[in-house]
Amino acid sequence: MxxxxxxxxxxxxxxxxxxxxxxxxxxxxxxxxxxxxxxxxxxxxxxxxxxxxxxxxxxxxxxxxxxxxxxxxxxxxxxxxxxxxxxxxxxxxxxxxxxxxxxxxxxxxxxxxxxxxxxxxxxxxxxxxxxxxxxxxxxxxxxxxxxxxxxxxxxxxxxxxxxxxxRSSACSDIAEAVISLANPDSFRGASSEGYDNLRSAGRVRVFDGGAAAYGALTRGLIDVCLNGDDLDAYDICALCPVVQEAGGVITDWNGQPLSLASSGAIIASASPALHPKVLDLLRLSG
Structure with a gap:
């Protein structure tokens, strides 16, 4: 060092x-x-x-x-x-x-x-x-x-x-959430509608924060992190314990757990109460 x-x-x-x-x-x-x-x-x-x-x-x-x-x-x-x-x-x-x-x-x-x-x-x-x-x-x-x-x-x-x-925040109201959105170019096809839905939500939005945004979520500084279709397991796996062990939730856009076999779009929320509300917004694009 x-x-x-x-x-x-x-x-x-x-x-x-x-x-x-x-x-x-x-x-x-x-x-x-x-x-x-x-x-x-x-x-x-x-x-x-x-x-x-x-x-x-x-x-x-x-x-x-x-x-x-x-x-x-x-x-x-x-x-x-x-x-x-x-x-x-x-x-x-x-x-x-x-x-x-x-x-x-x-x-x-x-x-x-x-x-x-x-x-x-x-x-x-x-x-x-x-x-x-x-x-x-x-x-x-x-x-x-x-x-x-x-x-x-x-x-x-x-x-x-x-x-x-x-610990992540106890935020449960998406209208009050600080939302981190990945590079807009990573949202393709149907996922671009989900991106637009979240871009219209929340109290504050920041963009293209990368893995640092998921870290900030664990400190209560960000409440939602959204990534698009361009992720692979090596982009995803390290985020999972960090988010989950701080009290957050991280899944794919269908709410399914992430694993070594995962790829594509993911979503993390600061609390179990907030996560289904975020998923509902993404599903509006389905």
Missing amino acids: TALSPYLSFRRYFLKVCRFFNHRGTMGDSEKLMAAALNLADSAFDLAAKAWSGDLDVTYKPDGSSLTKADLTIEALWREKIRQQFPSHGILGEEYGSETGSSAFTWVLDPIDGTRQFGTGLLNFASLISLCRDGEPVLGIIDLPMPGARYVAAEGKGTMFAGRAV
Whole structure:
């Protein structure tokens, strides 16, 4: 970590997470998994920050999405670390695809989520790390290297931000909600009507916030996050524990749970009372 990093050293940060999760005594399997995930996040921090600050060389994939050397370098590093520590685990990453494992666990990785923003010198990009057990996301990290913000969550343990527990708001009235809407270009066909319905709702609307918006939801700053059809599992899985463990709800537009098999449009709400009201607005477009 650089001297300018607002993070604690890895060891101090991990011990803080263990205290937050009420861990005592010898490190168990869940703590080893969390330690590994935090180590992955730390290993990407400087690489992402230095790449962003340097001379960015942006190329484009066949689908038109942006690609930088940092995407490839970080994911390759992560994969090597996971293979060394957990050789039986599967891996799914945006840049290098899927490696099937022999255990119930699969790591789901997006080294630079928001490469479009990253490659244009904007700040709302993230590194996303998730661990799925039997396809269900049970650990998630949303890491924001440039502001030095990190959201960490594990199944049944709550969500942690800046060394403290965070909770989503109790908002239940969509008319009072702060709504984050993804890039309008990501809403295609029928989903564009759902986008328009939510764009006309709420008290305040913000746009194209990326993974950072889902983190802000866990702090009670945003009440609804909407994304369109262009998501894959590596965009989705890390968000799920972070939102759910803070008291929020995250599903597809039909209200179905998200998993390693998920892709496409998703919606997150700050409370169980708000979520069905948001889904009703989306279904008006059906």
